Amino acid sequence: MRLNSLQLVNFRNYDNLYLEFNKKVNLLVGKNGQGKTNIVESIYMLSFGKSFRTSKDKEIVKFETENLYVGGNFSKEHTNGLIEVAIGKNKKGIKVNKIHIQKIYELLGNINVVIFSPEDLRLVKEGPKERRSFIDKEISQIMPKYYNYLTNYNKILFQRNQLLKSKNVDSALLDVYDESLAKYGSYIYILRRDFIKKIANISKNLHEKLTGGIEELSITYKNQLNICDEDTTSTVYNKFIEKLMSNREHDIETRTTRYGLHKDDLNIYINGLDVRLYGSQGQQRTASISLKLSEIELINNEVGEYPILILDDVFSELDETRQKLLVDNLNVVQMFITTAEIAHKNIFDKSNTTIFNIESGHVINIENGGN
Ligand SMILES: Nc1ncnc2c1ncn2[C@@H]1O[C@H](COP(=O)(O)OP(=O)(O)OP(=O)(O)O)[C@@H](O)[C@H]1O
Ligand SMILES: [Mg+2]
Structure with a gap:
């Protein structure tokens, strides 16, 4: 399972953004508060129909605007699809392949996402x-x-x-x-x-x-x-x-x-x-990683496809050995990794990594590592 592209309109600090993704590693790099987590938050919305940071939809809509749109094109082994979420004043609509859905469970399972944040390191x-x-x-x-x-x-x-x-x-x-x-x-x-x-x-x-x-x-x-x-x-x-x-x-x-x-x-x-x-x-943290990431293989076993993996800000919390092991062991999934440290760029195999450099709600530069 993978996300091919993403379109955002008035999502958090983005006016209008269109990105095409690497099928392996997508690294979102930028200083604090620039909009890295906002991008992975929008990807999570395509999976669950809501944010992982807030239950109030209106917080996600860009300040001083009213209508938000998130659209994502995804591929599975045998199918392609389009998920769209639109939020307006007092209304919300979700479409799967251009058809409006009535209940959230009709959305669930189209795109499976596993998100790993710093809190998960304390699971144990x-x-x-x-x-x-x-x-x-x-x-x-x-x-x-x-x-x-x-x-x-x-x-x-x-x-x-x-x-x-x-x-x-x-x-x-x-x-x-x-x-x-x-x-x-x-x-x-x-x-x-x-x-x-x-x-x-x-x-x-x-x-x-x-x-x-x-x-x-x-x-x-x-x-x-x-x-x-x-x-x-x-x-x-x-x-x-x-x-x-x-x-x-x-x-x-x-x-x-x-x-x-x-x-x-x-x-x-x-x-x-x-x-x-x-x-x-260190043992407690590594055990937490093993426990949390077991979800990836489990979803593959139960659903027949690997989920998309989001690592939000966890990289800086791990030592270099664990970072490398993590990436090498998870090379079967499409990853979205946010980090404020440019040095992390070196951990990834350049040939299958795309780096998005982010500054105040803009992707200012893309370093493309092939696809
Ligand atoms: N509804 C909104 N409209 C406009 N801007 C917003 C909205 N919600 C949040 N922001 C802005 O988004 C920015 C935060 O983005 P985000 O959380 O993606 O940062 P980040 O790059 O992940 O930072 P960090 O490295 O600290 O985690 C802040 O500058 C905040 O003011
Ligand atoms: Mg963040």
Whole structure:
């Protein structure tokens, strides 16, 4: 999968921009605040229909203008396509191959994008909440129905906790909530288990490459129900109901739900040691890279095409060895890399890299390295 060209009108600090891209490496170079991330933000919009920086569309429209347009031509193995997003005052339209779409899920999957930002380097170091959000986003990208299950689960969990906080807890109503929680919970547990197993394999291989075979990364699913490979949706449902029942008194006392998906996490080990407790900063960062980038191979396995990879500002956070390993190991994907450091130009093979030099909303110079 690759993006061939991009057209922007009134997008952030760009008036009117048309770019043609390299099918391998596209390096966006410029000083801080010039418009590098704005370009990758527009590419992300072609994939998800919205920005990764804001949920308010009007912030993306160029100051003192009203109508924004982003258009991108993409190629897949067997097809070409055009995605267009237009935002005007109080209206928004998205077209796939010139046809208006009604629902965002009709857009998803046309272009798969993986974006890697500096926050992702802290994925291993951060708390469980960040890792759960990583898991949720990744599974939703390859399986939109997962997102619906999760929304329902969270809604019911919220209602259950509200009930537990009330003066007289109605146990018949609690029964109803428990059943729904276990129903959606069991779907999600199984999908998380399967997903984690897949990314564990991929990230183990990636980590081995990134560390020259010195470190073995092992990732497993940490959950309160001891979900195992043999469990089916109905066994998970029963396990969950049982936990909720045997903890009911405790839940009523503490006025909150003790067991469930909302406590899930990942166990992350390097050479048998818990990397969160014993790993160095560098090990934690490399493990984060392996984990985050496992998404690329997973999308290829599930969708049949490699996604487009965006590296926004992560380059300057890595040492030269890791930068080189990263680029060499990912040579199958089309990349968009933003950096403020001109020195990074030297890391890339000139014959398959195009460099876009950016200054205050203009691409002032393009160094073309062939295609
Ligand atoms: N709606 C908008 N209209 C016009 N300009 C905008 C708008 N939103 C942001 N900008 C401008 O875009 C610039 C920031 O662009 P961007 O975030 O792409 O910078 P960058 O090159 O990635 O910088 P850094 O290296 O610091 O990450 C700022 O100068 C900001 O004022
Ligand atoms: Mg930026």
